[in-house]
Amino acid sequence: xxxxxxxxxxxxxxxxxxxxxxxxxxxxxxxxxxxxxxxxxxxxxxxxxxxxxxxxxxxxxxxxxxxxxxxxxxxxxxxxxxxxxxxxxxxxxxxxxxxxxxxxxxxxxxxxxxxxxxxxxxxxxxxxxxxxxxxxxxxxxxxxxxxxxxxxxxxxxxxxxxxxxxxxxxxxxxxxxxxxxxxxxxxxxxxxxxxxxxxxxxxxxxxxxxxxxxxxxxxxxxxxxxxxxxxxxxxxxxxxxxxxxxxxxxxxxxxxxxxxxxxxxxxxxxxxxxxxxxxxxxxxxxxxxxxxxxxxxxxxxxxxxxxxxxxxxxxxxxxxxxxxxxxxxxxxxxxxxxxxxxxxxxxxxxxxxxxxxxxxxxxxxxxxxxxxxxxxxxxxxxxxxxxxxxxxxxxxxxxxxxxxxxxxxxxxxxxxxxxxxxxxxxxxxxxxxxxxxxxxxxx
Amino acid sequence: xxxxxxxxxxxxxxxxxxxxxxxxxxxxxxxxxxxxxxxxxxxxxxxxxxxxxxxxxxxxxxxxxxxxxxxxxxxxxxxxxxxxxxxxxxxx
Numbered sequence: 001x002x003x004x005x006x007x008x009x010x011x012x013x014x015x016x017x018x019x020x021x022x023x024x025x026x027x028x029x030x031x032x033x034x035x036x037x038x039x040x041x042x043x044x045x046x047x048x049x050x051x052x053x054x055x056x057x058x059x060x061x062x063x064x065x066x067x068x069x070x071x072x073x074x075x076x077x078x079x080x081x082x083x084x085x086x087x088x089x090x091x092x093x094x095x096x097x098x099x100x101x102x103x104x105x106x107x108x109x110x111x112x113x114x115x116x117x118x119x120x121x122x123x124x125x126x127x128x129x130x131x132x133x134x135x136x137x138x139x140x141x142x143x144x145x146x147x148x149x150x151x152x153x154x155x156x157x158x159x160x161x162x163x164x165x166x167x168x169x170x171x172x173x174x175x176x177x178x179x180x181x182x183x184x185x186x187x188x189x190x191x192x193x194x195x196x197x198x199x200x201x202x203x204x205x206x207x208x209x210x211x212x213x214x215x216x217x218x219x220x221x222x223x224x225x226x227x228x229x230x231x232x233x234x235x236x237x238x239x240x241x242x243x244x245x246x247x248x249x250x251x252x253x254x255x256x257x258x259x260x261x262x263x264x265x266x267x268x269x270x271x272x273x274x275x276x277x278x279x280x281x282x283x284x285x286x287x288x289x290x291x292x293x294x295x296x297x298x299x300x301x302x303x304x305x306x307x308x309x310x311x312x313x314x315x316x317x318x319x320x321x322x323x324x325x326x327x328x329x330x331x332x333x334x335x336x337x338x339x340x341x342x343x344x345x346x347x348x349x350x351x352x353x354x355x356x357x358x359x360x361x362x363x364x365x366x367x368x369x370x371x372x373x374x375x376x377x378x379x380x381x382x383x384x385x386x387x388x389x390x391x392x393x394x395x396x397x398x399x400x401x402x403x404x405x406x407x408x409x410x411x412x413x414x415x416x417x418x419x420x421x422x423x424x425x426x427x428x429x430x431x432x433x434x435x436x437x438x439x440x441x442x443x
Numbered sequence: 444x445x446x447x448x449x450x451x452x453x454x455x456x457x458x459x460x461x462x463x464x465x466x467x468x469x470x471x472x473x474x475x476x477x478x479x480x481x482x483x484x485x486x487x488x489x490x491x492x493x494x495x496x497x498x499x500x501x502x503x504x505x506x507x508x509x510x511x512x513x514x515x516x517x518x519x520x521x522x523x524x525x526x527x528x529x530x531x532x533x534x535x
Contacts, residue, residue, distance in 0.1 A: 048520075049520050050519070050520065052512055052516035052517070052519060052520075053512065053516075185504070188502040188504075189502075270490075272486075273486060273487060273489070273490055275483075276483055276484050276486050276487050277487065277490075279480075279484070280484055280487065287461065291462075294462075294531075295522065296521065296522070296529050296530075296531040297520065297521050297529060298520040298521065298522075299522070300522070301522035301523070302522065302532060306532065307532060307533055307534065308531060308532050308533065308534045309462060310532075311531075311532040312462045312532075313458075313459075313462045313463055313464040314464055316461075316462055316463045316464070317463060317464035317465065317466075320463065322469065322472075325458075325463050325465070325469070325473075326473065326476065328461050328463060329454070329457045329458055329461050329463065329473065329477075330477065330480065330481075332457050332460050332461040333457045333477070333481075334484075336457070336460065342487075342488075343484055343487065346487035346488065346490055347487055349487075349490050349491070349492060349493050350487060350490045352493040352495035353490060353491065353493045355495065356493065356495070387476055387480065388476070388479050388480050388483060391480070391483075
């Protein structure tokens, strides 16, 4: 039995046995539906919920030969940065004792870091793959919005979230991403990546830019070759970051430079508004998404004493934890009459502004780099009473979700106190090969 | 000092709209926290109006019947059902 509490449910789901993931175990975050195996979202509300179907990504894992060893712990409904808001207890960080593993996919990252699974799937709405990957010293990829099907993912904030891989190395993360990526009729927001269609057509394109020189498969892109790579570094993502984190970040950039990459600093003023914009949009979407938990189709059994609204409110008091209630209420507030323009509309403007800033910055650079998290892993129990401070820790990851872009977190090294630091590399839309190639120079 | 002062009545009102019961301690904590969080959200006022043409296209499919969950499967997680239907509390 593990001491890290990385799994909510340990139940083996066998795959087809043949394929690129044959012989590998892939742990699955507990907000991704598994046919016949309970899927709790880390919530009392879904403690006994057993999905009658598989998420598309789970079907693809099984078809690729993977074995699923269980469902991993997470912040309730993905709402948290520490995996402490789970109704099933907090997860320990195998790479930093007494510290949080990051969140919300903390169980997935901890399972990989502890060797309890070869690989794992997480989900990333505002950093929930990259943050735990950084805190646990492993690799995580948040794919371009629309690359991976969300069918069977229990929704938190649809316009922001993607399922993605967590692995010990960039190459393994890339191979897992290749298995789960691709268009799906069950999710109308999915698209086939340009590189995927070119691979199938065997199209030999003209060689030229950095991206075009990359080989055909995603795993093959992890060749560690960063010669000629131009890195932009947004200064806003270094301002206010922990000193030890910034030091480790520059060490990693020096290493990339030594391997032939070059960098320049760039200012992206819009990023200073990313956290607020993210939380307004995510909470607003959550307040609508989580309306489905009413105790009628799933959830704790109501007593049927009052009318519909009274029952509904009672079931939701019992089934939801405090962070989930906080976000539903704030989202309802932000969308309510008289406040919509002040919060939601402004947040959408900020989102468009951030997108433009990324487009501009990526026209002068192949990738953008920053510390994944502005702080090292927090001590357990430290951040639960101060939600705003916890939200601000997402400053570097949330802009990427708002801009629908792909990003990877790779281990950058450790602080002098031995705490893991992640390097985040952001690429253009469907530029997965570029960020994989860049990241593979370090891990 | 919080500019977006939120009072307990407002928290109770939003909780009511959200159909989430709160105990008194939660109301007290949320009142304080919401003031702080909404203050932080105020910074969005500095965001300029941005002209953006969303790069969106409609995705259509033929309107045909497909295989789907059986009624039994769809009801299997419901705390109560009757004659193949979900059963809920009275509406009013």
